[in-house]
Amino acid sequence: MATSPPSIPEISARAQTFAELFKLPLAHQVWRGQVGDFQGAGVGSSLDFQDHRSYMPGDDPRHINWQAYARTGNYSMKLYREEVRPSLDVVLDISESMKVTESKWIRALELFYFTIHAALKASASLSVSVVKGNEYLHFQSDMIHGSTWLEKAGQLSPTPAAASPDLGQVPLRAQSMRILISDLLFSDNPETVLVALTRDRGRGILLAPFIAEEEHPLWDGNYDFVEAEAGTHHHHRIERHLLKRYYSAYQRHFDLWKNLARKHGLLMARIPSEPDFQSSLQYEALPSKAIEF
Amino acid sequence: MPFTFANPLGFWALLGIPAIILIHFLQQKSTVVHISTLFLLDHLQHQSVKGNQFDRLRSSIPLWLQLLAILLLTWILVQPRWMKANAIQRIAIVLDSSASMETFRDNLYKELNTELRRLASSVSHTEYVVVDSHLSKQPVFNGTSRAQLIQALETWKPLSTAHDFTPALRIARSLVGAEGTLIMVSDHLIEDLAYDAQLLAIGQPTPNVGFAGVRMITRDDGQMLWKVLVRNYSDQQQKRSWFLHTDAQKSSPRPIELAPSQTRSLQGAFPDDSDSFTLRIENDAFALDDQMPLIRPEKKQVTLAPKLTPEIQPLLQPVLESLDQTSPPAPEQIADLFIAVYKPLDPAPLDKGHGIVFLDRSILPANYLQGQIYAEHHPLLENLNWQGLLARSSAGLPLLDTDTPLLWQHDRTLIFLRPDDRGTKLIFNFDLASSNAAHLPAFVVTIHRFVESVRRKKIAPSQLNFEITQVIDLAFDQSDNAPPLTLSTTINQETLSQDIPDRAARLRAPEQPGFFAISQGDTGSPLVSGAAHFADTREADLQQAASRNDLNKSETDLIDQYTEQDAQWQMWILILCACLLTSWYFVTRPTTLNAT
Numbered sequence: 001m002a003t004s005p006p007s008i009p010e011i012s013a014r015a016q017t018f019a020e021l022f023k024l025p026l027a028h029q030v031w032r033g034q035v036g037d038f039q040g041a042g043v044g045s046s047l048d049f050q051d052h053r054s055y056m057p058g059d060d061p062r063h064i065n066w067q068a069y070a071r072t073g074n075y076s077m078k079l080y081r082e083e084v085r086p087s088l089d090v091v092l093d094i095s096e097s098m099k100v101t102e103s104k105w106i107r108a109l110e111l112f113y114f115t116i117h118a119a120l121k122a123s124a125s126l127s128v129s130v131v132k133g134n135e136y137l138h139f140q141s142d143m144i145h146g147s148t149w150l151e152k153a154g155q156l157s158p159t160p161a162a163a164s165p166d167l168g169q170v171p172l173r174a175q176s177m178r179i180l181i182s183d184l185l186f187s188d189n190p191e192t193v194l195v196a197l198t199r200d201r202g203r204g205i206l207l208a209p210f211i212a213e214e215e216h217p218l219w220d221g222n223y224d225f226v227e228a229e230a231g232t233h234h235h236h237r238i239e240r241h242l243l244k245r246y247y248s249a250y251q252r253h254f255d256l257w258k259n260l261a262r263k264h265g266l267l268m269a270r271i272p273s274e275p276d277f278q279s280s281l282q283y284e285a286l287p288s289k290a291i292e293f
Numbered sequence: 294m295p296f297t298f299a300n301p302l303g304f305w306a307l308l309g310i311p312a313i314i315l316i317h318f319l320q321q322k323s324t325v326v327h328i329s330t331l332f333l334l335d336h337l338q339h340q341s342v343k344g345n346q347f348d349r350l351r352s353s354i355p356l357w358l359q360l361l362a363i364l365l366l367t368w369i370l371v372q373p374r375w376m377k378a379n380a381i382q383r384i385a386i387v388l389d390s391s392a393s394m395e396t397f398r399d400n401l402y403k404e405l406n407t408e409l410r411r412l413a414s415s416v417s418h419t420e421y422v423v424v425d426s427h428l429s430k431q432p433v434f435n436g437t438s439r440a441q442l443i444q445a446l447e448t449w450k451p452l453s454t455a456h457d458f459t460p461a462l463r464i465a466r467s468l469v470g471a472e473g474t475l476i477m478v479s480d481h482l483i484e485d486l487a488y489d490a491q492l493l494a495i496g497q498p499t500p501n502v503g504f505a506g507v508r509m510i511t512r513d514d515g516q517m518l519w520k521v522l523v524r525n526y527s528d529q530q531q532k533r534s535w536f537l538h539t540d541a542q543k544s545s546p547r548p549i550e551l552a553p554s555q556t557r558s559l560q561g562a563f564p565d566d567s568d569s570f571t572l573r574i575e576n577d578a579f580a581l582d583d584q585m586p587l588i589r590p591e592k593k594q595v596t597l598a599p600k601l602t603p604e605i606q607p608l609l610q611p612v613l614e615s616l617d618q619t620s621p622p623a624p625e626q627i628a629d630l631f632i633a634v635y636k637p638l639d640p641a642p643l644d645k646g647h648g649i650v651f652l653d654r655s656i657l658p659a660n661y662l663q664g665q666i667y668a669e670h671h672p673l674l675e676n677l678n679w680q681g682l683l684a685r686s687s688a689g690l691p692l693l694d695t696d697t698p699l700l701w702q703h704d705r706t707l708i709f710l711r712p713d714d715r716g717t718k719l720i721f722n723f724d725l726a727s728s729n730a731a732h733l734p735a736f737v738v739t740i741h742r743f744v745e746s747v748r749r750k751k752i753a754p755s756q757l758n759f760e761i762t763q764v765i766d767l768a769f770d771q772s773d774n775a776p777p778l779t780l781s782t783t784i785n786q787e788t789l790s791q792d793i794p795d796r797a798a799r800l801r802a803p804e805q806p807g808f809f810a811i812s813q814g815d816t817g818s819p820l821v822s823g824a825a826h827f828a829d830t831r832e833a834d835l836q837q838a839a840s841r842n843d844l845n846k847s848e849t850d851l852i853d854q855y856t857e858q859d860a861q862w863q864m865w866i867l868i869l870c871a872c873l874l875t876s877w878y879f880v881t882r883p884t885t886l887n888a889t
Contacts, residue, residue, distance in 0.1 A: 097329035162332035187332040214330050224323040227331045235323060236334055249333045 008147040011106065015113030018277055022291050024118045024205070025267070026086045026177060051079040088119040089127040089172045089202070091136075093165050093182030094153050096229040100211070107209040107273035107280065108181055114277075115179045115207075116144055127173060133159030134166045161230040162187040167196035178204035185214070190257050194264045205290045206261055206268040208254075215250060219243055296375045297415050299852045303370030309363040317356050358876035365869040374856035382416035382855060383473035384409065385465035387458060387490070389480065390427040392832040394451035396579050397480050400495040400840075402443055405478065408493060408844050409439050412474065416855040422468050426461040426477075427453045452581075452761065452804040454829045462488045472854065480838045496838025500527030502551060503574060503582025506828045507758060509590050510560075520560040521572060521585055525551035526834040533575040535559065539567040549574075563589050568756065569808060569824060581761075582833045584806050586824040592618040593753040595744060598628030605634060605651055608731040615737070616744050630747050635720070637688035647716035647747045649740060650690075651725045658685030658724055664703025671699050673719070673742045674708075677735035682707070684723035684730070696720075708739070719743045754818040759802035761825045767800050769813050769820055776814035783808040 055064060055075035065078045092112045099105040119126045120141075128139045130153045137156070139149045164186035172178055178197050184206065186193070197204045219238035226233055238246075254270060261268040269285035285291040298304075328334075386405070388394070394401070413419045421442050423433040434445035458477060466475050466488040477486050480496030505524040511517050525531045530553060534546035551557055564570055572585040597619050601609060609632070613619075622628040631648040635641075643650060662684050668674045679700055684707060692698065692706050700708040711718045719739070721730070730736040752768045759765065769778060778793040778800075784807030793800070793811075802825040803809050812819035827833070859865075 100327055100329040183329065185329050222323040224325045225328045225331055226325060228327055228329040234331055242337060245337050246333060249337060250330065253333065
């Protein structure tokens with residue numbers, strides 16, 4: 001379904017406001033990398049005391065605990081926690097199914113910009129990619145705030161119906177936090193996506209925007225379904241019993257995703273598109289701690 | 294057990310099936326929806342992924358319920374009726390044997406076959422009997438096969454004139470009983486048929502031109518002329534051609550044009566070389582009156598032997614001269630009819646044989662006879678007025694027991710018949726010369742009639758023109774040892790001879806136009822040579838022919854009579870109501886489902 005291009009600056013500004021209220025769960029992870037605001041995995045030069053140990057040749061003499069030396073006559077070293085910048089790789093699925101309705105697409109962009117602003121607020125090292133089937137684009141963080149990236153992303157080739165994004169090609173930094181914003185409506189096994197998302201000891205969050213028409217359609221009768229991605233027409237007659245089975249299939253599909261995400265240590269939250277942003281986060285994102293206050 | 298439908302019009306209800314399917318097609322028009330979860334649907338519904346219209350309708354419960362309701366409604370409306378076991382339907386058909394029916398023979402086969410098939414469809418076993426309305430023949434058909442019935446009709450020939458159908462209807466009704474079906478087949482409309490007969494009229498207005506009559510004229514020079522009438526039985530102008538032909542030659546066709554309902558006459562002299570010929574007019578739908586066989590008429594010669602007194606001779610001479618085809622007998626020949634005078638005062642035995650006897654005036658009677666004059670019912674005096682007769686009282690012949698009185702005045706027999714073993718005498722038992730009888734028309738006519746009766750009884754050759762099936766008053770040898778009569782007919786130049794088995798039966802002219810002769814033994818000349826022509830203008834006029842079928846009522850009665858209604862009809866109505874209610878439920882039930 002063709003949707004009118006959303007106003008990126010507006011959405012970005014709105015998402016920046018959301019980032020003041022909510023944050024990504026970056027604090028629960030031990031990071032390595034450049035100096036930053038988050039506790040690192042190794043010993044650093046922050047003010048946070050971590051441990052004592054005996055002096056070893058080569059240690060920085062500035063960290064010798066002179067008070068202890070005065071009491072004991074032995075050199076001991078004070079160890080302080082390392083503070084590093086978290087690495088955040090944001091991947092946005094821009095397949096046509098994400099744009100099936102304007103509300104869904106706007107909600108996806110809101111999540112996208114929310115993660116960006118939340119990352120920037122946390123001084124995280126940000127990497128942004130958009131993916132569509134087998135193709136992807138990687139953007140510098142300064143390009144994201146304009147609408148240029150959207151135009152470039154629109155030039156990616158169409159994908160087959162219900163094709164899953166090929167995350168294996170998307171550059172994901174080792175041990176980074178990966179956030180995939182996608183409706184997860186793929187017919188392939190979720191394992192493919194999840195394995196690719198957690199490669200190189202990465203952690204991640206799945207944010208899946210959805211609309212009520214997908215979860216709870218009120219079909220009754222004959223329908224000429226237009227597949228959002230391939231644009232093909234499919235005639236179906238929807239009877240009551242078939243609609244019931246669709247509800248069950250939809251439920252099973254996302255139950256599978258949640259179970260496999262849990263297995264791979266990923267957080268997953270489905271975000272409804274119809275309510276406002278704050279309300280939509282209360283649906284699953286906040287309870288699952290995929291997004292925090 | 295076979296069944297039939299009392300109301301076939303109920304099948305129109307089946308039109309509801311395409312109507313309902315059409316309505317469902319219109320209702321089931323697809324809604325276009327953009328969808329991102331099609332793979333979930335495809336997994337659920339492997340069949341009919343593209344889904345044609347019929348596939349979609351196939352799963353519609355209301356559709357199937359409504360179609361079932363239509364079928365049930367049709368079943369109820371057509372009123373199926375099951376035939377009773379051992380029911381026998383009897384159908385009697387009276388065929389109008391009027392000649393005009395021949396024109397519509399094809400319609401007869403077609404309509405009768407159609408109607409009988411329809412009537413027979415209501416009953417398992419049907420018996421047919423077909424009779425001719427003229428009742429002059431054996432039944433046309435009696436059996437159970439409709440095909441054989443139609444085949445039997447091909448040999449049936451309607452050649453009669455207009456007649457009363459009531460006797461035939463009475464007999465036909467008696468053959469099939471009160472519960473049987475009686476069908477009167479005619480080519481025109483008949484209202485209020487007797488014996489509960491149903492009319493099947495198969496005619497249609499048809500133009501016809503044909504000969505309507507003939508008259509022979511003898512000119513003063515003795516030459517004989519024929520004069521025939523040609524009539525146009527239609528309301529449109531008609532053109533035809535006509536010609537004359539004998540055995541030897543044929544005239545060139547001549548056109549004749551007749552205005553609507555016009556009658557024209559054709560006249561000509563008899564050919565010199567032939568005593569018979571045939572006039573023909575261009576053929577049309579009614580063929581019987583398209584030919585006019587004619588023969589030069591020649592009556593039997595009657596020989597007269599008058600023995601009159603001078604007083605009576607002048608009175609009778611004009612009468613005797615007016616008699617046709619009479620002549621004096623040859624020498625040594627006995628006259629066919631003698632005319633004599635009887636003298637009461639000098640009585641002598643009367644001669645035997647046919648004769649006319651008058652009283653002789655020996656003494657002039659003084660007084661007139663008094664009293665009322667009245668005539669007996671007898672063909673010789675029929676419709677004659679004798680009231681003006683003035684006769685004097687004179688001596689007369691005494692009346693014998695064997696005499697047949699014809700005319701009375703008080704107690705005096707004025708005219709009577711006296712038979713003997715050789716003939717009959719007509720006796721005028723009053724003094725003719727002193728009466729005014731010679732001035733009365735009744736007197737002349739009575740003598741002419743008596744002479745003609747003698748002529749009819751004479752066994753001698755004659756040539757006459759007849760209408761078809763006309764009764765022939767033929768005198769022939771009726772003794773036990775007499776040879777049989779032989780009828781020879783020449784119709785369309787084909788001659789057929791056959792003996793007449795029953796000499797006591799009435800002799801009739803042939804049923805079809807043509808020449809014929811009746812002879813007895815090898816006497817040389819036939820007793821009568823005739824030409825038969827059709828001249829019934831009522832039958833030739835086909836403008837009133839019409840079609841009408843009154844058998845619909847009969848079919849309804851037959852179904853009621855020979856079948857019984859479907860005992861389950863109440864159950865079908867209940868099922869119909871259940872279908873409609875269930876369909877209504879499926880159509881109007883809420884479609885919202887709660888997602889789990």
